[in-house]
Amino acid sequence: MYTLYYSPGAASLVVHWMLIELDAPYALVQVDTAAGEQKRPDYLALNPNGVVPTLIIDGKPQYEAAALLMHLADAYPGHRFAPAPGDPMRIDYMRWMFNLANMVQPLFRQWWYPSEPAGPEYADPVREHVRPRIEAQWQRIDAHLAEHGPYLLGETLSAADFYLTMLMRWSRNMPREAIAWPHLAALAARMKARASFKVLYEREGLSEWA
Numbered sequence: 001m002y003t004l005y006y007s008p009g010a011a012s013l014v015v016h017w018m019l020i021e022l023d024a025p026y027a028l029v030q031v032d033t034a035a036g037e038q039k040r041p042d043y044l045a046l047n048p049n050g051v052v053p054t055l056i057i058d059g060k061p062q063y064e065a066a067a068l069l070m071h072l073a074d075a076y077p078g079h080r081f082a083p084a085p086g087d088p089m090r091i092d093y094m095r096w097m098f099n100l101a102n103m104v105q106p107l108f109r110q111w112w113y114p115s116e117p118a119g120p121e122y123a124d125p126v127r128e129h130v131r132p133r134i135e136a137q138w139q140r141i142d143a144h145l146a147e148h149g150p151y152l153l154g155e156t157l158s159a160a161d162f163y164l165t166m167l168m169r170w171s172r173n174m175p176r177e178a179i180a181w182p183h184l185a186a187l188a189a190r191m192k193a194r195a196s197f198k199v200l201y202e203r204e205g206l207s208e209w210a
């Protein structure tokens with residue numbers, strides 16, 4: 001039994017989505033991030049970074065959304081959400097997971113928390129600076145999908161597509177959201193059509209970008 005510490009729509013979303021896809025047994029604990037629960041000592045004891053998600057696996061707290069996603073995909077090989085070690089596609093899969101985690105997700109951290117890099121007086125310039133950088137990522141990934149899609153690994157759906165969909169969702173209120181790019185829009189539509197997406201929305205109480 002897994003226990004997921006989550007906040008609706010946050011980086012925990014993709015872990016939650018995967019748990020539903022895998023039909024894995026799990027319990028949810030909502031963390032009120034607006035009230036700062038993620039910075040309280042009892043939560044910091046689980047996740048010293050003070051962020052969601054945290055996933056309790058075999059009684060031990062684990063964190064980092066991408067790592068949790070990769071772990072779950074590997075733990076349920078029958079669902080084929082991760083090419084197995086030795087499969088030539090494994091490196092492409094890992095490259096996408098790390099690329100999304102290192103090159104795309106951190107830009108959203110700056111978008112959502114623009115005071116972090118240089119203080120509140122620079123929040124507006126940080127946002128102005130990060131916005132075209134996010135759009136450049138959509139351009140890059142859309143071009144990849146145009147040539148090699150419909151999924152990041154071609155015809156093979158993987159955990160990376162779930163991750164990308166969560167990141168696309170985060171852009172929904174930006175001046176130019178991810179689904180303004182046609183191949184990203186097609187991927188988002190495929191992913192949102194999955195039965196698990198509806199269940200996820202119900203369980204997290206979400207409605208935007210349905």
Ligand SMILES: N[C@@H](CCC(=O)N[C@@H](CS)C(=O)NCC(=O)O)C(=O)O
Nearest residue numbers: 010011033050051052053064065066
């Ligand atoms: N690298 C971490 C980042 C997680 C993260 O930034 N989570 C945000 C929500 S999307 C959070 O908990 N924010 C609350 C805070 O920073 O206080 C991961 O992928 O798990």
